[in-house]
Amino acid sequence: MADAPKRTPLYDLHVELGGKMVDFAGWEMPVQYPLGIMGEHKQCREKAALFDVSHMGQVVLKGENVGEKLEALCPQAFSALKEGKARYGFFTNEGGGIMDDLIVSNAGDHFFVVVNASMRHQDIPHMAAHLEGVEVVEIFDRALVAVQGPKAEAVVGAVCPVARDLKFMETTVADINGVECRVSRLGYTGEDGYEISIPEDKAEEVTRAFLADENCEPAGLGARDSLRLEAGLCLYGSDIDTETSPIEASLIWAIQKRRREEGGFPGAERIQREIAEGPARRLVGIRPEGRAPARHGVEVQAENGSAIGEITSGGFGPTAGGPVAMGYVASAHAEPGTKVHLMIRGKAQPAEIVALPFVKQNYKR
């Protein structure tokens, strides 16, 4: 743990742009720029924001029937993933908990996988150990940049016209100013946008090309967190972990029908049982009625004062215009409209269970 934090290929650019650098999962990353978290958040909702996500693990999987083999580790129907398509998924453990979440893309002659920065040390050996006959190659020489927001298509399309033709969860290799990049139309903000994998020696050049657009501003980890929270997207380690099942986490949408029925993935027993009988607790949206933000670890109580759950992510939602939170509550209390209390610094604050997301997702379907 005493290792110096690592730097992405865009470190010098962050410093030049006034980024406030913090240690995140062993990486020196910008938490915000001079615009500030609130301004960067609004920039992303209204125009376009650029995030360096190079700390995430990029992995290439090569071999026969990679999609089918991934199905032994994940409850997703990756064997049915067509070339040029990306899909959200997760590794499950034998207890039906979530080991990490990830994005898997079928790149034609290989599969391209992106995993969380904090879990790459686990995920890469996990895949290497269990994907027989598959070459698992962690990519260390490429940056990953996300351009997100309603103007993302204009910003990225200006230097990469084929990006305009992609739909949500589609991926392609494309030339940007003479540099071969992988461009995928997806993200972690609830907005339309792209994640672009760029060779490290050209990362700054391509990033500057995006930032040259007057509609695009850099944004840090602070805005990334408030954006994903408003969009109702889970953060691994906070909202989902090795104890929470995907059914509890309201991620059943990410388990395709065939896999729900057939099983054949780690923890299938619990996951199929919870699909049939319903989970004991559920991840829900929680909207405090007052102004006090309810953060990770705050106890949720029923109106009669009995403990029914806990906040897993919470803070101020700049677009929602007030505090927003997600957390687990006992299923009997999970219906939207249910009134609850949040125990913030020893005082019960009124709140309501609400449907996620807090803001409408603007994906280009």
Added chain:
Amino acid sequence: MSTYFSEDHEWIKVEGDTATLGITAHAAEQLGEIVYVEQKETGESFEKSDEIGVVESVKAASEIYAPVDGEIVEVNGSLADSPATLSESPEADGWLYKIKLSNTDQLSELMDLDAYKAFIA
């Protein structure tokens, strides 16, 4: 009238045995945009180092600690509806409390402006 500063980044402007108290511009800048302020009520007494409020920014919650012993005689109620005032004007409109000092000797333990500037440099 003199203004003193604490190591916890509060300012306290003293007139006789009463004072106005808030967080410094430096603290406000470090916190980032403030979205919520939790305050004590008029009439509550406190001792030096007691928690007398919480300021929440987009990033995190930060406690405010009393720089001296005293009693709250007035609360800046406008912060409940417009917490951003604390970010915009921490050392004027964004004051937190007017207090009655119980022990003016404690002021000598605080910093003056020059000392505070050196402290945060």
